[in-house]
Amino acid sequence: MADNILEVRDLKTHFHTNDGVVKAVDGVDLHVEKGEILAIVGESGCGKSVTSQSIMRLIGAKSSEKVSGEILYHGEDLLSKTEKEMRQIRGKDMSMVFQDPMTSLNPAYKVGTQIAEMPIIHEKKDKKSSWKRAIDMLTKVGIPSPEKRASQYPHQFSGGMRQRGVVAMSLACDPDLIIADEPTTALDVTIQAQVLDLLRKLRDDTGTAIMMITHDLGVVAELCDRVAVMYAGKIVEEGTVADIFDNPQHPYTQGLIHSLPKPGSRERLKPIEGQPPNLHNLPEGCRFQDRCPFVMDVCREKQPELVPADKQDHQAACWLMGEEENDGDGRTGESEEPEKTF
Amino acid sequence: MATEELVKVKNLRKHFDVSNGLFRKKSIVKAVDGLDFTVYKGETLGIVGESGCGKSTTGRLLMQLLDKTEGTIEFDGEDMSAWSKKELNKRRKDFQMIFQDPYASLNPRMIVEEIIEEPMVAAGMDKQERKERVTKLLDDVGIPDDYRKRYPHEFSGGQRQRIGIARALALKPKFIVADEPVAALDVSIQAQIINLLVDLQEEYGFTYLFIAHDLSVVQYISDRVGVMYLGKMVEMSESDELYENPLHPYTQALLSSVPVPDVHHNTDRVLLEGEIPSPDNPPSGCPFHPRCPIAKEHCKETMPEFRERNKGHYVACHEV
Numbered sequence: 017m018a019d020n021i022l023e024v025r026d027l028k029t030h031f032h033t034n035d036g037v038v039k040a041v042d043g044v045d046l047h048v049e050k051g052e053i054l055a056i057v058g059e060s061g062c063g064k065s066v067t068s069q070s071i072m073r074l075i076g077a078k079s080s081e082k083v084s085g086e087i088l089y090h091g092e093d094l095l096s097k098t099e100k101e102m103r104q105i106r107g108k109d110m111s112m113v114f115q116d117p118m119t120s121l122n123p124a125y126k127v128g129t130q131i132a133e134m135p136i137i138h139e140k141k142d143k144k145s146s147w148k149r150a151i152d153m154l155t156k157v158g159i160p161s162p163e164k165r166a167s168q169y170p171h172q173f174s175g176g177m178r179q180r181g182v183v184a185m186s187l188a189c190d191p192d193l194i195i196a197d198e199p200t201t202a203l204d205v206t207i208q209a210q211v212l213d214l215l216r217k218l219r220d221d222t223g224t225a226i227m228m229i230t231h232d233l234g235v236v237a238e239l240c241d242r243v244a245v246m247y248a249g250k251i252v253e254e255g256t257v258a259d260i261f262d263n264p265q266h267p268y269t270q271g272l273i274h275s276l277p278k279p280g281s282r283e284r285l286k287p288i289e290g291q292p293p294n295l296h297n298l299p300e301g302c303r304f305q306d307r308c309p310f311v312m313d314v315c316r317e318k319q320p321e322l323v324p325a326d327k328q329d330h331q332a333a334c335w336l337m338g339e340e341e342n343d344g345d346g347r348t349g350e351s352e353e354p355e356k357t358f
Numbered sequence: 359m360a361t362e363e364l365v366k367v368k369n370l371r372k373h374f375d376v377s378n379g380l381f382r383k384k385s386i387v388k389a390v391d392g393l394d395f396t397v398y399k400g401e402t403l404g405i406v407g408e409s410g411c412g413k414s415t416t417g418r419l420l421m422q423l424l425d426k427t428e429g430t431i432e433f434d435g436e437d438m439s440a441w442s443k444k445e446l447n448k449r450r451k452d453f454q455m456i457f458q459d460p461y462a463s464l465n466p467r468m469i470v471e472e473i474i475e476e477p478m479v480a481a482g483m484d485k486q487e488r489k490e491r492v493t494k495l496l497d498d499v500g501i502p503d504d505y506r507k508r509y510p511h512e513f514s515g516g517q518r519q520r521i522g523i524a525r526a527l528a529l530k531p532k533f534i535v536a537d538e539p540v541a542a543l544d545v546s547i548q549a550q551i552i553n554l555l556v557d558l559q560e561e562y563g564f565t566y567l568f569i570a571h572d573l574s575v576v577q578y579i580s581d582r583v584g585v586m587y588l589g590k591m592v593e594m595s596e597s598d599e600l601y602e603n604p605l606h607p608y609t610q611a612l613l614s615s616v617p618v619p620d621v622h623h624n625t626d627r628v629l630l631e632g633e634i635p636s637p638d639n640p641p642s643g644c645p646f647h648p649r650c651p652i653a654k655e656h657c658k659e660t661m662p663e664f665r666e667r668n669k670g671h672y673v674a675c676h677e678v
Contacts, residue, residue, distance in 0.1 A: 059544035060515075174633045204408035205571065206630045209615035213629060231545065234617030238625075261621045275549035276619055277578035280598060284556075285578070287549030291514050 020088075021193050021225050022048040022071070022110075027085040029063070029070045038295045040066040042249035044085075045322065048193060051223040053215075055236040055257075058246035061292060064229045067246070068195045071227075072112055073102045089193075108138040111186035115198040117178035121170040127181050128154070128166025134188035153184035157214055176207035183214065190222065197229040212239050233276065237261055245269050248293050248303040251322060255330035265325040265332040267308045302335070310336060363435075364533055364565050365397040365420060370429035372415050376638060387638045389415040391589035393429070394664060397533070402559065402566040404580030404597065406573055406612070410637055412589040413569045417535040420567065421455050422446060434532070451481050451529035458538035460518035464510040470496075470521055471506040477528045495524040498561070499554060516547035520554065527558065535567045540575060552579060573616050577601050582670075585609045588637055588645035591664060595671035605673045608646045644676065652677050 029041040041063040048054050056064045069075045073094060076083035087094040089110065094102065106112075114120045122130060131150035135141040141149070147166070154162035157180040170178055179199060186194050196215070200208040216239055219226055228240055236243055236257065243260045245253040245268065253266040264270045271288035290307040293299055299306065302315040314335045322331040323338055372390040377383065390412040397403045405413045418424045420431060422438060431438045433453065441449060454477075457463035464473055471492055478488045496503050499520040510518055519539060526534055536555065540548040552575065559566060570576050576583055577597055584594040585606065593606040604610045611628040618625065630649045635641055641648050647657040657676055664674040 059546065176633055204634070205573070205615045206408065206611060207633065208617075209627060209629055212617065213627075232617065233545070233619035237619045237621050237623070238617040257621050261619065272545055273619065275546050277549075277552070277574050279574060279577065279618070280601065282578070285549040285553050287553060288546035289550070291516065291547070 019050045020047045021050055021090065022227075023086075023088040024067075024071065025086040025088070027067065027070060027087065028083070029066050029075060030082045032080045032082065033296075036296050039249050039298060040295060041070060042298075044246075044249075044251055046244050046251065046254070048225050048227055049242075050192070051219065051225055052242060053219055053226045053228055053240045055228045055230060055240035055243045056246060057230055057233065057236050057243060059231060059292065061248075061295065062246040063249040064231075064246050065197055068112070068197050068227065068229050072106060072110065072195060073097070073099075104138065107134055107186075107191070108189045109191050110193045110195065111189070111191045113179075113182050113186050113194060113196040113199045115201050117175065117182045117202070118170065120182050121178060123170050126167055126169055127173065131166070131181070131185045131188050134185060138189045149188060150184070153188050154181070156187065156218075157181070157184045158210075159184070176203055176210060179203060179207075179211055180214065183211070183218070187218065187222070187224070191224060193225045193227065195227045195229070198231070199228075200235065201230070201232070208235075215239065233261075233272065245272070248298065249295065250303060250333065252304065252334070253325075253332040254322065255325070259326075259330040263326060263330075265330070265337060266304075266334050267310050267336070268304050269332075271307070271309075302333075312336075362399040363396050364399045364433070365567075366430075366432040367393050367395050367420070368430045368432075369394060370416070370419060370431065371427045372412075372419055372424060373427045385638050388589050388640060389637060390419065391640075393591050395584060395591060395594060397565055397567060399532075399565055400563055401581040402568050402579055404576035404583040405567065405569045405586060406571060406576050406583060407586035408571065408612075408634055410588075410634060411586040412637070413586050414537050416586070417455070417537045417567060417569050420533075421453060421535055422450075423455075447480075451477070452531050453533040453535070454526040454529070454531040456519075456522055456526045456534060456536040456539045458541050460515050460522055460542060461510075463522050464518055466510055469507050469509055470501070470513075473510070473521060474524045474528055477525060481529055491528065492524075495527055498527065498558060499524045514547075515543055516550060519543060519551055523551075523554065523558070527562065530562065531564055533565045533567070535569065537569045538571065539568075541570065541572065548575070555579065573601075573613060585612065588635065588640050590645060590661075590674065591672075592646065592675070593671075593673045595668075599668075599671055603671075605667055605671065605678045606646075606675050607650050607652055607677070611649075611651075644674075 024044060024046045027041055027044040031038040031040060044067055058064045070083050071087055075081050128147060128150040131153055132146035135146040135149050151162045151166050154165055159165050159177060159180055173181060200211050203211060218224060230236060240257055242256050244251045247268050253269045264273055274286040275288060277285060288307050293303055301317050302320055305311050305315045312335060320333045320335050322333045325332045325337050370390055370393040374387045374389055376387050377385045407413045419426050474492050474495055475488050478491060493503060496506060501520055540551050543551060568579055580597045583597045583600045584591050587608050593609045604613055611630045614625055614628045632649050643659045644657045644662055647653040662674045662676045664672055667673045
């Protein structure tokens with residue numbers, strides 16, 4: 017598709033450790049369309065952050081880190097870029113917002129200086145106009161009295177304001193993709209609401225696409241357009257937010273949604289039993305097999321690929337997909353899509 | 359609902375002196391500033407609030423892990439501060455704590471059996487009795503018995519939290535303070551632990567003070583909920599009443615800020631302006647007035663009383 021800003025094909029990030037190979041990301045395909053907010057959701061260790069860092073090429077420089085596949089940014093493969101070329105892309109075309117704003121700001125420099133650095137480096141602007149840009153950006157992210165704030169240091173900002181500062185920095189060169197890795201996890205809920213509101217407004221105003229890495233399904237439902245659910249290094253389901261929440265197809269997605277308490281209900285929670293698999297020692301076949309209530313023989317033998325579930329753009333990687341009859345678990349909406357990739 | 363009082367807190371205050379350095383001006387953080395509430399036998403009282411509101415300090419004060427600055431805490435009708443150190447240690451078996459971080463709260467050099475046994479050793483139980491009790495507790499919390507000789511690092515976060523729960527239950531306490539017991543866990547594991555906490559309460563009949571920032575978890579597990587802001591209780595009522603009919607503007611904003619995992623949910627969000635003020639320099643009058651959408655002139659001057667508005671529904675606001 018022409019409108020894809022980013023297309024990731026068969027991304028694998030493997031870490032070679034003393035205890036063996038950790039397949040943190042193991043064959044991820046995804047794309048980000050212009051102006052959309054894509055959520056990558058999953059629990060600790062599912063590989064969502066490693067995916068985002070691999071896309072930014074923040075991983076892969078060491079010999080113990082092996083990144084393979086294709087990361088196409090406007091059709092150009094980032095994996096074949098040199099570090100020097102990457103430095104021109106990072107911050108200018110694609111920028112990143114991390115979870116902890118205190119560690120992504122340098123405590124020794126004024127916030128304004130750190131934001132102004134972006135146009136100075138990427139657009140060769142002079143200091144004066146860059147400083148003005150920094151103030152504009154702080155205004156844009158809703159920081160009161162931005163002229164004064166630009167001359168302050170990060171420790172003089174509160175947590176929510178620091179995160180706004182980081183968002184301001186990521187926006188300074190008008191990127192067309194922002195990767196936000198748990199940007200609101202460290203924030204209190206009333207402050208989180210402010211930052212989510214800010215991200216939504218920025219997307220609406222500037223058309224910047226956002227790839228949102230999160231574990232919070234509430235954030236996904238509120239903010240995002242499409243969702244990719246990850247489990248143990250693979251995407252297990254992908255679709256629009258409505259598809260994922262109203263008609264989840266993969267048993268893991270169903271389990272995640274069911275394990276949340278429903279407002280006002282005292283019904284017993286339905287957790288997913290067991291623990292995620294050890295990435296050192298992945299089982300043969302589907303990685304969710306040991307926790308799956310619908311596990312079949314085939315799940316223990318072969319790994320399922322993403323296939324269209326109830327419609328073309330709602331995909332799930334599960335052997336239950338595309339079966340004419342389900343094992344009586346009462347789910348509907350099986351596809352008659354002929355094109356299976358396996 | 360049970361009406362027998364287990365813990366009664368009156369005008370509880372905890373002020374920390376944070377003046378550091380020789381020439382710094384004196385600075386006092388009023389972490390907890392005048393709490394009045396009662397925990398009834400057999401209930402789960404949830405305490406919610408954002409960082410720095412004093413909810414954890416409250417839990418630690420009730421556990422006698424911190425010394426109060428002012429006020430009284432009555433446990434089962436007795437004033438806790440009247441107990442001698444020896445008496446306090448003897449009584450500790452009645453109130454125990456479950457901590458947030460299952461990585462930091464278990465001693466990495468002890469095996470599971472020793473961790474769970476430790477409170478029983480302190481209480482002077484004999485060896486045979488201890489072994490049997492550990493077996494029962496491991497079964498209660500769903501840890502296979504043959505794991506008793508393992509070290510904490512061999513367990514996942516959810517399993518460690520189960521071990522922490524087993525230790526808290528070791529002496530059959532009457533009262534358990536659970537401070538963010540599921541905050542560090544993944545969603546699918548979180549539900550396992552919440553179910554466990556509910557089951558154990560049914561079996562043992564103890565009382566919980568459940569401190570958390572996750573409002574949907576608190577609503578699910580609590581019979582009553584109290585909302586704290588800057589060291590003060592701003593609202594308290596039965597759980598469902600609070601969530602359906604929040605009276606305090608802060609509670610309303612807090613509830614509406616929670617992202618709901620439902621695409622058809624339409625929130626009329628009350629976006630609060632600004633940030634939580636620092637507790638070492640709280641605003642005058644009602645601590646919420648600088649961010650309050652309905653604040654009036656008198657809110658800046660006088661602190662509203664915490665009074666019963668509807669039956670069992672307490673709120674501290676001039677304007678409701």
